[in-house]
Amino acid sequence: MVNLTVYGAGEICPSCVNAPSSKETYEWLQAAVSRKFPNYNQIQFMYVDIFQQANNKQNQQWINKIKEEELFYPVIVVDNEFISEGNPRIKTIYQVLEQKIDADA
Known part of the structure; x- marks a missing residue:
């Protein structure tokens, strides 16, 4: 099992002008990854x-890393x-x- 997690918020990241929201990114990733694999x-x-x-x-x-402004959301984490x-x-x-799928095989 491979876990792909998107951390984000309903509002768009202040430094991510013209980027999709975190939820839109999550939905897009889910669709794209499902098509690829x-x-x-x-x-x-x-x-x-x-x-x-x-x-x-x-x-x-x-969440703490994002709130402490170490990272900009959305943050993508795999396992x-x-x-x-x-x-x-x-x-x-x-x-x-x-790489994860190959290691899992």
């Missing part, structure tokens, strides 16, 4: 709103490994997922 159903997608109560310590750590912040590059995400 149609035969691999072991990717679990999760969206975490940074202004809601975290459901575990791991999520809270990422608790930082991948991207702000407007993500799909190519980078695909590369990370390919």
Whole structure:
């Protein structure tokens, strides 16, 4: 199982002018990754709103980094490994997922 998590907020990041919202990024990633890896159903997608109560310590750590302005949202994390912040590059995400899937095979 590969866990892809998008941390963000309903409002657009102040430094991400003209970028999609975090939720839109999450939905776009979910659709793009599902098209890229149609035969691999072991990717679990999760969206975490940074202004809601975290459901575990791991999520809270990422939320704290964003709130302390160490990272710009949306933040993309795969299996608790930082991948991207702000407007993500799909190519980078695909590369990370390919490595995880190959290791899982």
